[in-house]
Amino acid sequence: xxxxxxxxxxxxxxxxxxxxxxxxxxxxxxxxxxxxxxxxxxxxxxxxxxxxxxxxxxxxxxxxxxxxxxxxxxxxxxxxxxxxxxxxxxxxxxxxxxxxxxxxxxxxxxxxxxxxxxxxxxxxxxxxxxxxxxxxxxxxxxxxxxxxxxxxxxxxxxxxxxxxxxxxxxxxxxxxxxxxxxxxxxxxxxxxxxxxxxxxxxxxxxxxxxxxxxxxxxxxxxxxxxxxxxxxxxxxxxxxxxxxxxxxxxxxxxxxxxxxxxxxxxxxxxxxxxxxxxxxxxxxxxxxxxxxxxxxxxxxxxxxxxxxxxxxxxxxxxxxxxxxxxxxxxx
Numbered sequence: 001x002x003x004x005x006x007x008x009x010x011x012x013x014x015x016x017x018x019x020x021x022x023x024x025x026x027x028x029x030x031x032x033x034x035x036x037x038x039x040x041x042x043x044x045x046x047x048x049x050x051x052x053x054x055x056x057x058x059x060x061x062x063x064x065x066x067x068x069x070x071x072x073x074x075x076x077x078x079x080x081x082x083x084x085x086x087x088x089x090x091x092x093x094x095x096x097x098x099x100x101x102x103x104x105x106x107x108x109x110x111x112x113x114x115x116x117x118x119x120x121x122x123x124x125x126x127x128x129x130x131x132x133x134x135x136x137x138x139x140x141x142x143x144x145x146x147x148x149x150x151x152x153x154x155x156x157x158x159x160x161x162x163x164x165x166x167x168x169x170x171x172x173x174x175x176x177x178x179x180x181x182x183x184x185x186x187x188x189x190x191x192x193x194x195x196x197x198x199x200x201x202x203x204x205x206x207x208x209x210x211x212x213x214x215x216x217x218x219x220x221x222x223x224x225x226x227x228x229x230x231x232x233x234x235x236x237x238x239x240x241x242x243x244x245x246x247x248x249x250x251x252x253x254x255x256x257x258x259x260x261x262x263x264x265x266x267x268x269x270x271x272x273x274x275x276x277x278x279x280x281x282x283x284x285x286x287x288x289x290x291x292x293x294x295x296x297x298x299x300x301x302x303x304x305x306x307x308x309x310x311x312x313x314x315x316x317x318x319x320x321x322x323x324x325x326x327x328x329x330x331x
Contacts (some may be wrong), residue, residue: 001098007152032062032305033081033089035074039066041234042262044092050298051090058306071095075102082106088303088308090114096176112308116301118178125313127288127302129321131178133281134259135185141226141281142168142257142327143193149253150226159195166196166226169218171211171239173204173231182259186229199225206231211238219246226254233282237268240279240283251275259283273328284326288319297321 009245032055039045040287048064055062067074071094081089082105082293089111093099096118103113103122115123146166151158159165172183190198199222205214211230215238219225228243230236236258243254252275261284271298295303300319305312 011284020117022046027307030061030063030081030084031087032060033065033078033084033086034067035067035078035081035089036060036092037067037074037094038069039064041260042237042264043192043230043233043260046262047298047301049302054298055305060306062305063263064229065238066128067094069094071098071200072220075099078102078106082109082111088112088114088305090116090305092117096120096178103147112311114301114304114308118176122128123317124308125315125317127304127319127321128178129285129323131181132185134323135182135187136189137283137325138182138229138257138259138281139186139189139193141327142190142229142255144194145255145280146227149255156195161195162166163197166222167222168196169199169201169216169222169225169228171201171203171214171228171230171235173206173235175204175206175312179206179231183231186231188227196227196324204231205235205238206301208234208238208241211235212242215239219243228256230256230258233258233262233265233279236279236282237265240277243278251278254278255280257281266326266329268330269326281325281327283323285321286324288315288321290315290319294322307324 034048034051035305036044036048039048052062052064065077067077074094078089089106091099091113099120100122103120106113112124114125116127118128147156150160150166170186173179174183190196201218203214205211228239230239236256239256243249256278256279259281259282265282268277268279269281272280285297287295287300290300
């Protein structure tokens, strides 16, 4: 969706539904709003598009609102959804600390709220993952790769030590409690492992552009870096782009690991099998277990939305997503 078009037209639509909300919905107005920080993020772009397609298959109009990483814009877009008379709003907050009041206002008007990716404390249903465990699993992938790549005998005992031990750079994000927990999971796991030389980036990153910029500085300061761990896949893509452009880099002995998954991310990771990429692994949100069965994330998200449209919460108010390590797929 064109973000500018949404911002300029949604006000008029909202105004019309304020006067004739039931008529507007009967005529096929938006019934579900999906508010996310940034659809240029590969994971969010994939998820929102997939869920919108699933809704369309059921004849339900779902509108995606891209906040462009702006908490203020996101609040305005949620206000628009409320005014439009939607039945459900799915919120992935830019800032999980500033949406409580607007969620309560939406609920007071009969709108059901699904919160994904974080705990806002106020919601009808929450879907999220254990962020610290996500960070732990990112570090575990990195450790396994370092042992395979640098050990002389295939065990941790065969790794070089001292100044020759693998140099591990972590690029964190700590602007939300979820980001902080994931980043801390990476840092604590690498620190407890104790067989590498850890460098913690003083500059944080969440985007591809920021990942490239931060890595440029880090590489100048640490030209002996062997592995980079980042908070999210967007940052990892930026790091990968920058490092792939470095002449003379021993590509088989450089790795990037992160969290978040999307088809483009998986394609980049698959390329690492032939060292045509350095992004070697991420954490995929597989989705929750519903009614005893593992359900893919987009399908589960739509099923929760669909139930909320009926005022139902058959899987409870807190649905925990399963996560899994994702490396290169076999050709």
